[in-house]
Amino acid sequence: MKKFKKIIAREPSKSIINGITSSPDLGSVNYQLASQQHKDYINILKNLGLETYLIPKDEKFPDSVFVEDAALLTAKCAVITNPGAIARNGEKTEMAAHVAQFYKPNKMHYIQAPGTLDAGDVMMVNDTFYVGLTERTNQEGINQLTEIFKLYDYQVIAVPVKEGLHLKSSVSYLEYNNLLITSDLIDNPIFDNFNKIPVPDDEKYCANSIWVNDTIIVPKGYPKTLALIKKLNEYQIIMADTSEIAKLDGGLSCTSLRF
Ligand code: CIR
Secondary structure, rough: OOOOOEEEOOOOHHHHOOOOOOHHHHHOOOOOHHHEEEEHHHHHHHOOOEEEEEOOOOOOOOOOHHHHOOOEEOOOEEEEEEEEOOOOHHHHHHHHHOOOOOOOHHEEEOOOOOOOOOHEEEEOOOOEEEEEEOOOOOOOHHHHHHHHHHHOEEEEEEOOOOOOOOHHEEEEEOOEHHHHHHHOOOHHHHHHOOEEEEEOOHHHHHHHHHOOOEEEEEEEEHHHHHHHHOOOOOOOOEOOOOOOHHHHOOOOHHHOEEE
């Protein structure tokens, strides 16, 4: 199945070493290695046939490599979010200018304060969007997204999230009704109709894997989850080393906008 044709991504800045983290114990980010891992990630996506739009780095925003949070790109429209972390909020302005190259002005929408929304909280399942209610995304942000999406016959379902940074830190849709999901969310009846693939508790980070046109990109170093995905027998699987962004609560979905 081919769904995505393009990606937007952004090179990590040297200031990435000052990015936000909930786990300082994981150590500081090695910028050289982060840059190399980012290049490798982009090459994987290029080799899958995706056209790549690369935004130059911006030292003002240490977390700006995580492009996923400032915009939500769909087949019908784009939503520029209002990121919930103060240090990251300014990323939306420049992102809007880049996204505007791909969408008509009347298809561009904006989440406004007091609404906040990080698109790392948004999981797209066809025309339904599951949105995490987190420290970054508030109810007002979800309400605004719901109103915007009514224009496009898209449905929004709010999901309270208690563990992890974003909704997609704990759950990823792999198409064909397959859902990679951690124990934090597995009992939520919202997800009852999916084929749930339970991510072992000692591999929770791997719940953030990405489906790209029938290839699954998984973070390197999570053999149990990898075996579970292999068993589905539906996908090509590619591993990517994410050791550096993992130190900043970042995963594979965070570093590209796929559309
Ligand atoms: C942050 O705390 O905002 C960054 N250090 C990590 C953002 C990860 N983004 C994502 O999951 N979409």
